Amino acid sequence: xxxxxxxxxxxxxxxxxxxxxxxxxxxxxxxxxxxxxxxxxxxxxxxxxxxxxxxxxxxxxxxxxxxxxxxxxxxxxxxxxxxxxxxxxxxxxxxxxxxxxxxxxxxxxxxxxxxxxx
Numbered sequence: 001x002x003x004x005x006x007x008x009x010x011x012x013x014x015x016x017x018x019x020x021x022x023x024x025x026x027x028x029x030x031x032x033x034x035x036x037x038x039x040x041x042x043x044x045x046x047x048x049x050x051x052x053x054x055x056x057x058x059x060x061x062x063x064x065x066x067x068x069x070x071x072x073x074x075x076x077x078x079x080x081x082x083x084x085x086x087x088x089x090x091x092x093x094x095x096x097x098x099x100x101x102x103x104x105x106x107x108x109x110x111x112x113x114x115x116x117x118x
Contacts, residue, residue: 003033003073012061016053017043034075035065040083050083054090062094069103076107 005013005023013020013035020043023032032038044050057065068074076084084107092100 005032005035008064009035009068012057012065013038015056015061019043034078035068036083036087037075037078040079044083047082047086051086051090054087059094062091066091066095066099066103069106072110075110076103077110079107 010023013023013032016035016039020038039053040050044053065074069076079087084104088100088104088107091103
């Protein structure tokens, strides 16, 4: 679901990507409409870097992000599988395996970008 980033979204994005100067994709010039896709595709340099970045989220930020995912407001379709695996492990550790499974089900259901799962 396309949306405009709210002030809270921007706060969370800046927490995980403090170097984020603008709110649009450098390549397409389209405005960011989610938090995790730009983090995984534009800012994180590796799985370890991605993990370190999402570890900056406090419990309230993580709950907020998970609520956006559950309502369909936060897109997961463009998050590469290797970063999604890291995110799911993080959710499993912080919130529980049941939440991680629910997010994985959402990820598998909505493929907004062409992703090669091989």
